[in-house]
Amino acid sequence: MTTTFIRNAWYVAARSEEVGEQPLGRTICNEKIVLFRSGAGVAAVEDFCPHRGAPLSLGFVRDGNLVCGYHGLEIDCAGKPQSMPMQRVQSFPCVRPYAVVEKYGFIWFWAGEKETADESQLPYLEWAESEEWAYGGGLYHIQADYRLMIDNLMDLTHETYVHASSIGQKEIDEAPLKTTVNGEIVTLERNMENIYAPPFWQACMRSKGLDATQPVDRWQRCHFHLPSNVHIEVGVAEAGHGGYHAPEERKVSSIVVDFITPETETSHWYFWGMARRFNVQDEETTRQIRDGQGKIFSEDLEMLEKQQQNLLDYPERRLLMLNIDSGGVQARKLIDKKIQAEQADGG
Known part of the structure; x- marks a missing residue:
């Protein structure tokens, strides 16, 4: 498949102030992602609820987890379902997590596989x-x-x-x-x-x-x-x-x-x-x-x-x-x- 994007690299996904209490949906290199602030900092996962495919960016953040605004499925920063009203979620599929880093007033997104993300490749901005x-x-x-x-x-x-x-x-x-x-x-x-x-x-x-x-x-x-x-x-x-x-x-x-x-x-x-x-x-x-x-x-x-x-x-x-x-x-x-x-x- 032909592509015009470098994958194993850091891209600016957002300015820090863009991601506050509410999640932020954004498409980068054809990847639909949602950025949100978890207990461990900024996180990013696929902007797709595994229940009915709703955009998770239309939901909200509660206790550091992302809650789908359609039926309340709660997902953590690793993309793993945690809870849902009246449902057991242990067998629910995960959504893809992405590597993100907040630095220099920006939120940086790694467009490749999360495991390959290399923070040493972030640019130095004096x-x-x-x-x-x-x-x-x-x-x-x-x-x-x-x-x-x-x-x-x-x-x-x-x-x-x-x-x-x-x-x-x-x-x-x-x-x-x-x-x-x-x-x-x-x-x-x-x-x-x-x-x-x-x-x-x-x-x-x-x-x-x-x-x-x-x-x-x-x-x-x-x-x-x-x-x-x-x-x-x-x-x-x-x-x-x-x-x-x-x-x-x-x-x-x-x-x-x-x-x-x-x-x-x-x-x-x-x-x-x-x-x-x-x-x-x-x-x-x-x-x-x-x-x-x-x-x-x-x-x-x-x-x-x-x-x-x-x-x-x-x-x-x-x-x-x-x-x-x-x-x-x-x-x-x-x-x-x-x-x-x-x-x-x-x-």
């Missing part, structure tokens, strides 16, 4: 554990192949056109690209010198007390990590002070955080945000950046969903591969290689 960083973000549900989002994030020339009023500028098109592959990481790098900052970065400069009218050096460093995460180092510095390597007092910089979680072959969950090292304690700066980012990503959403529909309508059309596509192309090669290796191992 910004999530340091008081020197601030983070704000959100979530979009997008009706498009998750790989189209990876293409989008690994080719920022689209900013000139899709995000013309915020982060786009013609100099992005004109700057040379450098794409490298180091193991299971693809990096695309672009530097722009002695230009004027676009509106979004002007606002960031003003928030730090820098003169937003002066020329700047701007950089973009896109890093793709398996299975489907893209982290982008971005920023501007007063021109002539080293660009990416400029002293902190001369620049505003951040990491655009993108966790792209496949839902189906034509839809995905997009956990987006920005981690920054300036005005860390200022909640208003966090709000303004989050609102600005949300608007920017909503522009991507419309483009990607209509792109997906075009690809479905014209499956025979062959697409061009240009030098600006090199980051996405290399990322897809890594994904395909990993999938092929799993299939060869019978995973």
